[in-house]
Amino acid sequence: MTEGQPPEAPPEEVPAPEDTQYTPSIAARLAFAQRAGGVITPLLTAVFAFFVGGIVVLVTTGKNPLTTYRAIFDGTGLNWLFPWVSGAERTTAALNLQQTLLLTVPLILTGLAVAFAFRCGLFNIGGQGQYTVGAVSAVIAGAYVSTSHLPHVVLAIVVATLAGAAWAGIAGLLKATVGAHEVITTIMLNWIAFWTASWLFGIGGPLQVSGAGNESVPASETVKETAKLPVFWGDPFLQGLHIGFFVAIGALVVYWIILNRTTLGYGVRAVGFNPDAARYGGIPVARNYFLAMAISGGFAGLAGAMDVLGWEFRLDQTSIQASQIGFIGIAVALLGRNSAVGVFFSALLFGALLNGTSTTNLDPSIFRPELAQNLTLIIQGLVVLFVGADVLILYLWSLRRKVRRQARPADAA
Amino acid sequence: MTARVATASWADLRTGRAAGVIGIVLGILAGWVALPPISTRNLVLPVVIGVAGIAAGAWATTRGEKRVGIGAIVASLAGIVVAIFATRASVGNLELVMSWGALTAASLVYATPLTFAAIGGMFSERSGVVNIGLEGMMLIGAFFGAWGADTTDSWIGGLLIALVAGAALALVHAFFAIHLRADQIVSGTAVNFLALGITGYLYINIYGDRGTPPDLPQIPDVNLSRLQDVFFFGDAFGSLNLMIWLSIATVALSYIAMFKTPAGLRIRSVGEHPKAADTVGIPVYRTRYVAVVVSGMLAALGGTFLSIGFNHSFTENMTAGRGFIALAALIFGGWRPVGAFAAALLFGFSSALAQRLGLVESWQSYQLLFQTLPYVLTLIAVAGVIGRSIPPAAVGRPYVK
Amino acid sequence: MADEPILELRSITKRFPGIVANDGIDFDLRRGEAHALLGENGAGKSTLMNVVFGLYQPDEGEIRVKGEPVAMKSPRDAINHGIGMVHQHFMLVPVMTIAENIALANAPTHAGVLLDMDAAEKRVAELSRTFHFALDPRARIENITVGQQQRVEILKALDRNADILILDEPTAVLTPQEARELFAILETLKREGISIIFISHKLNEVLEIADRISVLRRGKLIETVPREGATEAGLARMMVGREVLLRVEKAPPEPGETLLEIDGLNVRDDRGLPAVRDVSLTVRAGEIVGIAGVDGNGQTELIDALSGLRRSESGRIVLAGRDITNRDARYVLDAGYGHVPEDRQRRGLVLDFSLAENIALHDYAEPPDSRFGWLFPGRLIARARRLLQEFDVRGGGPRTRAAALSGGNQQKVVLAREIGRDPRVLLAAQPTRGLDVGAIEFVHRRLVEERDEGRAILLVSLELEEILSLADRILVIYEGRIVGEFGPDVSEEELGIAMTGGGRETEAA
Secondary structure, X not given: OOXXXXXXXXXXXXXXXXXXXXXXXXXXXXXXXXXXXXXXXXHHHHHHHHHHHXXXXXXXXXXXXXXXXXXXXXXXXXXXXXXXXXXXXXXXXXXXXXXXXXXXXXXXXXXXXXXXXXXXXXXXXXXXXXXXXXXXXHHHHHHHOOOOHHXXXXXXXXXXXXXXXXXXXXXXXXHHHHOOOHHHHHHHHHHHHHHHHHXXXXXXXXXXXXXXXXXXXXXXXXXXXXXXXXXXXXXXXXXXXXOHHHHHHHHHHHHHHHHHHEHHHHHHHHHHHOHHHHHHOOOOHHHHHHHXXXXXXXHHHHHHHHHHHHHHOOOEHHHHXXXXXXXXXXXXXXXXXXXXXXXXXXXXXXXHHHHHOOOOOOOOOOOOHHHHXXXXXXXXXXXXXXXXXXXXXXXXXXXXXXXXXXXXXXXXO | OHHHHHHHHHHHOOOHHHHHHHHHHHHHHHHHOOOOOOOOOOOHHHHHHHHHHHHHHHHHHHOOOHHXXXXXXXXXXXXXXXXXXXXXXXXXXXXXXXXXXXXXXXXXXXXXXHHHHHHHHHHHHHOOOOOOOHHHHHHHHHHHHHHHHHHHOOHHHHHHHHHHHHHHHHHHHHHHHHHOOOOHHHHHHHXXXXXXXXXXXHHHHHHOOOOOOOOOOOOOEEEOOOOOOOOOHHHHHOEEEHHHHHHHHHHHHHHXXXXXXXXXXXXXXXXXXXXXXXXXXXXXXXXXXXXXXXXXXXXXXXXXXXXXXXXXXXXXXXXXXXXXXXXXXXXXXOOOHHHHHHHHHHHHHHHHHHHHHOOOHXXXXXXXXXXXXXXXXXXXXXXXXXXXXXXXXXXXXXXXX | OOOOEEEEEEEEEEEEOOEEEEEEEEEEEXXXXXXXXXXXXXXXXXXXXXXXXXXXXXXXXXXXXXXXXXXXXXXXXXXXXXXXXXXXXXXXXXXXXXXXXXXXXXXXXXXXXXXXXXXXXXXXXXXXXXXXXXXXXXXXXXXXXXXXXXXXXXXXXXXXXXXXXXXXXXXXXXXXHHHHHHHHHHHHHHHOOOEXXXXXXXXXXXXXXXXXXXXXXXXXXXXXXXXXXXXXXXXXXXXXXXXXXXXXXXXXXXXXOEEEEEEXXXXXXXXXXXXXXXXXXXXXXXXXXXXEOOOOOOHHHHHHHHOOOOOEEEEEEEEOOEEOOOOOHHHHHHOOEEEEOOOHHHHHOOOXXXXXXXXXXXXXXXXXXXXXXXXXXXXXXXXXXXXXXXXXXXXXXXXXXXXXXXXXXXXXXHHHHHHHOOOOEEEEEOOOOOOOHHHHHHHHHHHHHHHHOOXXXXXXXXXXXXXXXXXXXXXXXXXXXXXXXXXXXXXXXXXXXXXXXXXXXXXXX
């Protein structure tokens, strides 16, 4: 500080009185949380959420939460990573891990969808609808087009990605042109996708599976062999892990590159942090809202394609209506703090949780899978509440600053 | 401001604005003449009216009244489309779907949960706290209403327990949004997930695969025997659920509470300029807490109506986005009770229409598609109007002392 | 008895992390007097009054009201002890009427349940009549003038039976004429037995209105003196601790070709009301043109229209030979426009971006920063390093987040970016707002240097002193119109009169 007067209020980061009306954008908040909390707070938050989940188990069912979590963990196949697991146990673990990663793939992508929008200051709560639209498009492209293998796969993926982008683009366009809040529009688009997809493949629907005996099956046609993603780990007949895993990893890289190495990403981040400054800097804010939303939807649509072309191969009403992949993407993005690496690990966590609590993997005598699935929702809610609310971080950060200030009393003079 | 708007519309009467409004009316008329009781079977009349509406809209647009003008054109086109469908449908089907009495009753039924939640949202947002968690608060009300009715063997018990549950969940949102200054949209989303998880968990844990018992106590209907035989009114209002009447009473009461009492004045001041409120000694945090908790209780009432007033059971995620539609109704209604109620009726009407369209034998296969109607309508409403709707100035901003 | 203090502060100390804002301050206020609290920005005046009003808790010391020691835990306590405060930023709800704002604090009711707005309106009307406030109880705050809003604030305090009134920099937002009206009102209040604390850093008005004057400097009370015998020079010395002269060394301008030409410009504000009316002006290469005016007279809308951020109704703007009327910000920037915005934290910088990224804000989408949409962070950093050095930015390098810098260094980053693009025309809006003396000097010197480089500079400032020390020509804006043009030697009084909008309404001052 120069030879001037001491400022009336504490300097710098403490906002001046007239600044209290200024609310940081969601992008700024999360960036702050990331700087302040590093990886420690998300980890702590996750542990805390599991702890609360454990209490729920104990109180409502009287079962030992540790046994329950242990059973869930064994179902995830993550014990495959332990070198001492061997023999038949290892084989089972490998199968389980393939299933976990199978779920991690779409979660990475829907997580990226939410994260990308966050970086532009938008809350894309419509990942579920974009995922559905992508899945439906992939089924249509996979089942009704005939071509050779590689072009077919590529076509189905591209169509699904574009469809997801277009679906989210509606919300982006409404935000950019009339300022309609994306939270409401994307939720509405979710339900429109939900019912339209249910109708398309429902009984009497226009795209219901054809053939004798199928009249009462509310499902789509199965995609052709040429549209299926090859399996690279495990048995294709036992739902091995398909190459979509590498697509998801690639998407993480693309996400990072777009944001940090392209002018598009620069614009998106500038708008996300401070739309006023961006507008003043000559950056077209409305266009960035639209683009960010469309790209975000593209990731979610791609997620739908991965599931359909990788292991589901067809859509039925139940799976459309029960899917939560897009919603979990919100928790994935928040827990992963919008960073590519973070999204990977939190997608893995939720993938494991989903798989570990699935009906096939969780022994009902230890804990009912239906209950465990709702437990996952509770844990997800707690994660969003605590990570999204960046409470712990704010608290720790203020502590740290106090300590720092006391360590430098010389500043005052 | 009021004065300015009034003078502006008076001056505009002879210019584009009036033409636009007339265009919208013509558009509605174009569709209406093809429906019962008039049921014109010839397309000429609706098309002529509709084209006139489009012309009026175009005139308004050229005179600088873009929004109204485009609204008129859209309304007129929609009217013509409705007329085309109506004239092509059989008279029998038409009368089955467009039975005005039953349609009104159904609209009220579908509007009721929306009304409760939207009014609840009004309290929260007028105090400056965005409540995306309405959906979750409705859902928790739906479950605990059903569970409470089941355990106390009384629908009143159900209502009371639902109120407590809604208040508790709202308290979580309030604590994070007000005290910890969390991002209110994120915290509301978390509340929604929590509600989904908690209700799903308890539902499975308590009711397992059987579902809620079939003899669940129900909120009674109010039978107005004198009305029964009166044309239209009998079908529309003759035997509505108690909660529907309660929701209408809530609209009136909340209008008085918000605009005619000191408490309402305080809530509004806290949502517009919390610092100003603080400096005159109004406790900002406490006011916001109360408003958010009230919003949770009202949303829970809406949910309770769904489970023990309307569906006679609880199912997982049964609110199906209604909390968000209620939010849209709130915005559409300009953060005012009567406006929100009108918007809820509009959205309720679209649900009712979807349901009645599904009654037609030959359209059975479209039944699921009709379900999108309320969501599409909400989307259009959000796109068309909301940019114009001015929210409370401090909504979404945590207050720092 | 009349001399018994109604309010007494005994050795009040208030510390913030790293700073002692108030250091053992003793202060007393007598019944019916106007007591001025004089000091520079940051001397601790507002902190002290926030302590009195219960917004801050003192770390040490005692507050006595009418002889009783009291604890001010919140504004409510202060209000209960008869203290009212008129903040610099008005604490009024804009969408509500005057009566509603009054009723907020103290609502009359029917039977304790329903609001009695008639009673509230009647009360406002009565008070307004008693003190000659001329307020319409049903007018909405957003539709009345700033001076009227201030009277509502005073009314609000009076309505709650305040006998101590704190006014925080009350004239900062007023035109000289409105200030005169305020002083008349304060005289009335004093006659009614109300005691007034008047916070200010303006010597002349303190000498005009105060009975006693307390001077604060760097958190300490220097002296309390009666008005009789106090002189501007003496007070200034106490305030600053040394003689100050804020005049910038500069040579006479050598104006060249016209680089900015605004012709008949009309712009509306956010509410759709005319804000800029028929403004015409020119700025030539090598001169600084200052726009003086009280806040809210169309400056913001003029700046926005010029910067491509707001559409104009009619008129023309030509910048370095290119018509930029209603073109977007991108086009205007490319035409050779540089802009130091009014609010550097909200507009000038993306606080979460690094300095290198901030410096690239206008040019990131063009070579050499990027090519075919691909960004080259290395080039951003290299340029930032060069500019940061040239503009003497301290406290961080190209990778530092902008939020981590002090206000003065943040402003230097903005200057570095804008000047680094070599603009033909530079708009500086409030370029030294909230900066310390050293940074102010830097900014002023740099602006003069850029003028001498041959740029056309348009300076918009609310600080008359800044305008007077920098501008070669001065335009006064009032209610959206340019109402006068002056040379650099114009007196502050003359400008002040023009800023009230009526050169003809001059009264003996």
